[in-house]
Amino acid sequence: xxxxxxxxxxxVLKTGQSMTLLCAQDMNHEYMYWYRQDPGMGLRxxxxxxxxxxxxxxxxxxxxxxxxxxKQNFLLGLESAAPSQTSVYFCASSYYSVGGYTFGSGTxxxxx
Amino acid sequence: xxxVKQSPQSLIVQKGGISIINCAxxxxxxxxxxxxxxxxxxxxxxxxxxxPDVSEKKEGRFTISFNKSAKQFSLHIMDSQxxxxxxxxxxxxxxxxxxxxxxxxxxxxx
Numbered sequence: 001x002x003x004x005x006x007x008x009x010x011x012v013l014k015t016g017q018s019m020t021l022l023c024a025q026d027m028n029h030e031y032m033y034w035y036r037q038d039p040g041m042g043l044r045x046x047x048x049x050x051x052x053x054x055x056x057x058x059x060x061x062x063x064x065x066x067x068x069x070x071k072q073n074f075l076l077g078l079e080s081a082a083p084s085q086t087s088v089y090f091c092a093s094s095y096y097s098v099g100g101y102t103f104g105s106g107t108x109x110x111x112x
Numbered sequence: 113x114x115x116v117k118q119s120p121q122s123l124i125v126q127k128g129g130i131s132i133i134n135c136a137x138x139x140x141x142x143x144x145x146x147x148x149x150x151x152x153x154x155x156x157x158x159x160x161x162x163x164p165d166v167s168e169k170k171e172g173r174f175t176i177s178f179n180k181s182a183k184q185f186s187l188h189i190m191d192s193q194x195x196x197x198x199x200x201x202x203x204x205x206x207x208x209x210x211x212x213x214x215x216x217x218x219x220x221x222x
Contacts, residue, residue, distance in 0.1 A: 004155070042116075042201060042212035043156070090155050100146055103155030 002026050006091050006104035013081040013111045021076040021107050023091030031094045032074040033058075033101065034066060036087040043090065049074055081111045116204050118213030125220050131189040133216045135202035138183065142204040145178065147187050150199045150215075159200070160187070192220045 004025045013019055023032065030051050035043040045058030047066040055066045063085060065077045074093075078085060088108050092101035117136045125131045137145075143164055148156035162169045162176040162185065169176045175188040185204075189196055197220050202213040 040121075040214050042118075042214045043203075044212075045210065092155075100158035100161060101156075103148075103157065105153070105155050 004091055004093055004102050004104035006089075006107050008107060009105070010108050011110070013078075013109065015081060015083060015111060017081050018077070018079050019081065019109075020078075021089055021091075021109075023074045023076070023093075023104060025072055025074075025091075025093040025102070027093060027095070027102065028071070029093035029095050029102070030071075031096075032068065033092045033094075034064070034074065034076045035090045035092065036060065037090060037106070038087050046076065046089075081109075083111045085109065086111045116202060116211045116213045118202050118216060120216060121214070122217045123219070125192045125218065127192065127194060127220055127222050129192050129220075131192045131196070131218055131220070132186060133200055133202070133218070134184065134186045135204070135213050136182075136184045137204040137211075139204070139211075140183070141206055143206045144204070144210075145176070145185050146203050147174075147176065148201045148203065148212075150201065156201055189218075192218075194220045194222050196220050 007022045033048040034046040044060050049055050049068040052071040067075045088106050090106050091104040094101045146161035147159045149159045150156040160171050160174050164180050173190045178185045199215045199217050201215050
């Protein structure tokens with residue numbers, strides 16, 4: 001039982017490049033989330049999904065897009081990376097709308 | 113109304129001591145208050161959580177105290193161990209509307 005798996009674990013991008021972060025969960029969770037973690041700022045919600053085919057904006061959605069074509073996968077895209085997007089990105093999932101999240105181990109992204 | 117304040121920013125405790133981390137929220141609509149533990153290089157993991165209909169919840173050495181009128185809640189780690197050294201995040205929210213505190217880095221000295 002892998003839980004929540006994020007790929008890649010590390011990535012360095014040049015300003016203006018694009019990339020996709022993949023999140024996969026094997027717990028049959030309905031809800032999935034993308035957070036970014038910056039020093040001293042805790043976790044901030046980027047986008048979330050309440051089920052296959054649905055997405056919604058969180059607190060800091062600008063510069064990111066997401067897709068949830070399959071229930072088990074939640075993709076986070078950066079179309080034109082900026083240095084301000086240097087962060088650690090965490091995917092999480094949950095079965096209920098309110099409750100504890102299961103987090104992945106994170107993707108450390110550096111934009112130079 | 114969406115902010116969750118957390119203190120202290122860092123905490124050093126001797127082995128066997130009590131670690132206390134405090135959080136305060138503003139939105140009275142919040143109805144779920146979890147604490148997460150995060151080790152370096154890992155994602156946060158749910159440690160313990162409480163709903164506002166109880167004032168205290170205990171799981172092993174970890175206890176949440178909740179004061180609804182003051183809009184405050186705290187995490188107490190009894191008999192703190194070096195293996196408890198991690199960053200702790202409080203969170204508050206309802207539905208998908210969750211806000212995390214900035215985190216407390218706990219170091220337990222052997």
